[in-house]
Every structure is written in C-alpha cells, then in structure tokens.
Amino acid sequence: MPEQSYSYIIVGAGVAGASAVEGIRHQDRDGSILLIGAETDRPYDRPPLSKQLWTGGKAVPEIVLHDDAFYREHAVDLRLGIEIAQIDPVAHTIRDSGNVTYRYERLLLATGGTPRRLDIPGGDLDGISYYRTLHDYRQLRASAGEGKSALVIGGGFIGSEMAASLRANKLEVTMIFPSSWLVSRVFPESLGRYLTEQYRGRGVEILAGDVPLSIRREGDGYVTRNRTGREIRTDLVVVGIGITPEVSLARAAGLSTGNGVIVDEFLQTSAPDIYAAGDVALFPEAGFGPRRLEHWDNAVSQGKHAGRNMAGAREPFTYVPFFFSDLFEFGYEAVGDVDSRLTTFADWQEENKTGVIYYLDGDRLRGAMMCNVWGQVDAARGLIQKGRPVSTESLRGAIR
Ligand SMILES: Cc1cc2nc3c(=O)[nH]c(=O)nc-3n(C[C@H](O)[C@H](O)[C@H](O)COP(=O)(O)OP(=O)(O)OC[C@H]3O[C@@H](n4cnc5c(N)ncnc54)[C@H](O)[C@@H]3O)c2cc1C
Numbered sequence: 001m002p003e004q005s006y007s008y009i010i011v012g013a014g015v016a017g018a019s020a021v022e023g024i025r026h027q028d029r030d031g032s033i034l035l036i037g038a039e040t041d042r043p044y045d046r047p048p049l050s051k052q053l054w055t056g057g058k059a060v061p062e063i064v065l066h067d068d069a070f071y072r073e074h075a076v077d078l079r080l081g082i083e084i085a086q087i088d089p090v091a092h093t094i095r096d097s098g099n100v101t102y103r104y105e106r107l108l109l110a111t112g113g114t115p116r117r118l119d120i121p122g123g124d125l126d127g128i129s130y131y132r133t134l135h136d137y138r139q140l141r142a143s144a145g146e147g148k149s150a151l152v153i154g155g156g157f158i159g160s161e162m163a164a165s166l167r168a169n170k171l172e173v174t175m176i177f178p179s180s181w182l183v184s185r186v187f188p189e190s191l192g193r194y195l196t197e198q199y200r201g202r203g204v205e206i207l208a209g210d211v212p213l214s215i216r217r218e219g220d221g222y223v224t225r226n227r228t229g230r231e232i233r234t235d236l237v238v239v240g241i242g243i244t245p246e247v248s249l250a251r252a253a254g255l256s257t258g259n260g261v262i263v264d265e266f267l268q269t270s271a272p273d274i275y276a277a278g279d280v281a282l283f284p285e286a287g288f289g290p291r292r293l294e295h296w297d298n299a300v301s302q303g304k305h306a307g308r309n310m311a312g313a314r315e316p317f318t319y320v321p322f323f324f325s326d327l328f329e330f331g332y333e334a335v336g337d338v339d340s341r342l343t344t345f346a347d348w349q350e351e352n353k354t355g356v357i358y359y360l361d362g363d364r365l366r367g368a369m370m371c372n373v374w375g376q377v378d379a380a381r382g383l384i385q386k387g388r389p390v391s392t393e394s395l396r397g398a399i400r
Contacts (some may be wrong), residue, residue: 003101004034004103005102006033006102006105008031008105008106008108008307008310009106010033010035011036011037011084011110012038012108012112013035013036013037014110014279014299015043015045015278015303016299016300017037017110017278018043018066019277019302019304020303020304020306020310021071021074021076021307022074022303022307023307023308023309023310023311026304027307027308027311027312027313028312031105032077033074033077034077034079034102036078036082036084036096037079037080038083039080039133040135041133042064042066043064043066044065045063045065046133047296047324048063049063049131049133049134049136050131050158050162051165053141054165054168055168060134060137082096082098083096084096085097085249086249087107087255087274089271091103092104092107106274107273107274108276108277108310109274109275109276109280110280110299110303111245111247112245112279112280113243114244115239115241115244116241116243118153118212118241120214120215121213122215123215127222127236128238129236129237129238129239131238132243140236143235143236146171147170147172148235149221149233149234149235149236150163150172150235150236151173151224151232151237152166152174152175152239152240153175153176153212153224153238153239154240154241155177156240157325159177159240159241160182160327161325161327162238162240163204164204164326164328166238171236173203173205174205174206175199175204175205175207176210176211176232177208177210178209178210180193182199182327183325185339186334186338188344188357189340190352191357192340195327195352207232210226210228211226211227213227221235222236222237224237243279245261245279245280245282246280247280250274250280254271255269255271256270257282260276261282262290263277263281263282264283265284265317266309266314266316266317267281267305267306267309267317268309275309275310276306277299277302277306278298278302283317286319291321296324298319301317302319305317320336320381321335321337322334322377322381329372330372332370332371332372333373333374333376334367335368335370335377335380336367336368336381336384337366337367338359338366338367338368338369342360342361342366344359344360345360345392346358349373349400353371353372354371354372355371355372356369356373356395356399357369358392363389363391364390365386368384368399380399
C-alpha cells in the first residue's frame, strides 16, 4: 500500500529537478510536489564547482539555488539523501532504497549522469576524484593545498577547467588526455593548439595524445603509468572523462532508453505520465535528431519545460543549445552545434583571444562560439534559427 501520494514527483534534485518546480507552479499553484534527491545538499549549480569556487568568485552558499523559503513558498516537500530504487509505471509508484513507496500522478526523471570511471588497474583506488558533486569539491579542496601536485585525467571541459583552477591555486598540475589538443570536440585545431600552449605557459605539464594505463598508491600519493612507461607521481588524481546518463531506474522499469532516457518533443517518456529532463534526457532536437546535452542551460530550460507540460501545458521543446566555460582568461559562450568536425570560420578581432568562431555544415550555420565576446547569445541564436544559406563573408562582423 503506498504510504504517500503526490500530484508531482521529481526524482533528482539537481538543476533540472529544481527548475521543474518553477515550471509546475507556473501552471498549477496547488498540486502537491515531492522533490527527492540522493545528494544531501540542497539543489545547487555545478558549473562553479570547477571555476568560481576555486578562483574566489563564489562561495559555497552562493551556488545553492534556493533557500528553504523557496521550497516553503512553492509548497514543495524536499527530501534529500534519499535514493529511488524502483519505478512501477503501471501502479504509478516509486520506491526508495529504504522501501518507502510514494504514489505519483506525474513523474519527472531528472537523474542526470554519473562520472565515467577509468577502466584500468587502480582506476577504483580510494581517493581518486571522479569529480561531479559539491561533496567531491569539499573533499578535493581539503587535500588540494598550495604546493601539492595533481594529475588531471581528461582534456574535455571538466579536465581543462579543473587543471586551470588547480594551477591557479598553486598546485603542480599535469594533464593527460588522448586527443592532440584541449577540448578537441569543440575547439578547432588552431585555437585548441593555442590554448594548449597557453596552459603550458602557465606551468601545466600537458601529456597530449597519451593515456594512463595503470594507477597505484605509493605513500600518501599515486603513481600513474602512461603509455610510454613513464611514472607520474602526484598527491592527487582528478578524473574528468565524461558522464554516463543515469538511466538505470528507467531501463529497469521498461521505459525506452538508449544513450539517455528517450523522450518525445513534449519531454514525455515512453511510459504514461513519466517525463525526463536535463543531462539524462535523449530528446528530438529540431533539425538534429536525437540529442542528449550535458549543459546547465539545457537542464534549466528542459526542467522548466517538462514541469509545465507535466502540469497540463502541451508545448513542444524547441531549443537552440547554449553553454559556457572559462579556461584561465579565455571565457566563451557557445550556441547551437559547436562540433569541431564541422567546417569552422574564425572571425577574430584579436587572434585566438577575442572573436567569434562559426560552425558550418555546407552553407548552413550550425553554431557559434563567442570567445571573450559577451552578451551576444541571442544574436547568435537568431542567426542560427534563420536557417538561411550563409557565406563566410556575410558572417564577418555579424557578431561583435
Ligand atoms: C564540475 C562541473 C562543471 C560544469 N560546468 C558547466 C559549464 O560551465 N557550463 C555548462 O553549460 N554546463 C556545465 N556543467 C554541466 C551542468 O552542470 C549539467 O548539465 C547539469 O548539472 C545537469 O543537471 P541535471 O539536473 O540534469 O543533472 P545533475 O546535475 O546530474 O543532477 C541529477 C541529480 O539526480 C540525483 N539522482 C540520480 N539518480 C537518483 C536516484 N535514483 N534517486 C534520487 N536521486 C537521484 C543525483 O544525485 C543528482 O543530484 C558542469 C558540470 C560539472 C560537474
């Protein structure tokens, strides 16, 4: 017999889950809401975990999304430190790991993702930081004192940001990653190589085109062996090699899943009354086909959108992706599809520092990355959404 019953249950108290509350309340002021999450911290923003918390731009209380008053005013039952273990889509119930059952009318899965683990000997050693949560930040911060050494494994967003932040905190930092330059899935070669050299200039040792083969403990630290047999001794090992969407609940319940929980344009899963949003959702992006994004702005937008649809709106989710990052002084905002395999055209005001990189598929503009150019996200969205054929000449100076 279900013990507790709610109009709406949101599983996963990350930014998508918290945003869903706003979406629901936009449509329905009265329905009861349960927001339930495995982490013990109130919903918070993850981007500062690899940036402002290290550079002094923000303190932990500032990254918490809402205070207790918000949940009170929105009549949300917020339960933290509770993991949901099972969904029964027929009975419209979920069960937590303590065997408590909750009944929902509408359910949102906002379960995000879990860091991918290194599949090498020693990859599961205690103390290796698979960096994702505020808890991970607190742990790493406590051991990342000035003068310590760190190996950062992975050269994508998280690895690059963490290496910059640790270096800015005066640690000796080595990076190892398989591609030839940093953030190679997004940065075209010339910019990627330039930024990689900037890292070297900042004193970060870069082992590009390389991978770790094993890790072992020695004394208080770690010894990582690379492909050439070199042994890298560091106090800390931080890993950022991507995430796996947290689909296990959905899959066990028989919902359609792939590289994410599959949803339609209304963010509805294959099961009646169950929706998904954020890093976990594999959605049909207009013009691109099925897509799963791991971006803060997408999680906010999808969370709100799913909330509204759960509460009775029936609006398709049409969205041009947006994300941002900071690497030392190089900050950027990117809109649309910024895949370095597309043709790129760089409109620099100052080469590799200030300007816009356009990403084209033939004569179609797919994406734009504004490098140290701010406040132009809507302009870039507008250009992409026009969908008209463009020439590189017509793009020169289009965004400043
Ligand atoms: C260090 C870091 C820096 C980032 N920087 C940027 C950036 O600069 N720009 C950008 O656009 N994006 C950035 N991102 C990505 C962005 O933070 C994510 O896209 C966003 O957090 C996704 O939100 P979400 O709510 O979908 O998932 P998550 O944030 O992963 O939240 C999901 C929550 O669900 C909980 N959960 C999972 N399963 C269960 C269960 N069975 N029961 C209960 N709870 C469960 C998890 O514990 C978690 O708290 C960054 C991410 C990290 C980790």
